[in-house]
Amino acid sequence: MATAFTVNGKRVEVTTDAETPLIYALRNELGLRGTRFGCGGEDCSACLVIVDQTRRCSCTYLVADAAGKSVQTIEGITGNIADILREAFVEAGAGQCGYCLSGIFVTAHELVAGKQRPSIEEVKKSLGRHLCRCGAHAAILRGIGKAIDAVDELGGYRND
Ligand code: FES
Ligand code: FES
The missing domain is CATH 3.10.20.30 (Beta-grasp domain)
Structure with missing residues (x-):
């Protein structure tokens, strides 16, 4: 069926x-x-x-x-935020083999596309369940941080 x-x-x-x-x-x-x-x-x-x-x-x-x-x-997962995030990942060299990145992208997009600017602690907490056997976490975090800054500069987050 x-x-x-x-x-x-x-x-x-x-x-x-x-x-x-x-x-x-x-x-x-x-x-x-x-x-x-x-x-x-x-x-x-x-x-x-x-x-x-x-x-x-x-x-x-x-x-x-x-x-x-x-x-x-x-x-x-398409649109402006997805494009910004993808570009930020590339700029930060986020990922080596890339195997973990699909799942991480899903989580990161949800964070970056939220109404309020996420803190680095929130980003780290959300990524806590994602394993990366290449140990690329630092670069991935840098990429997400770059994307958050880019969205913020465009006025994409509420201030309240
Ligand atoms: S980049 Fe290889 S598992 Fe994360
Ligand atoms: S493949 Fe589903 S959590 Fe690892």
């Missing part, structure tokens, strides 16, 4: 077994290969996606649970 949900604003129906983790339907059936499989046990966040505004590990979140919901993957 097919499971229907929305991915990056488009309604889809997948035939991947409903008891299978969502990442397999995203990558293998829908061809959305930006979401990465790491630990398979909610320890690295490489597989992070947004489901109905909540961050979920797609390595354990089942296809059945996505039925009728709205899923956003890295491919669906």
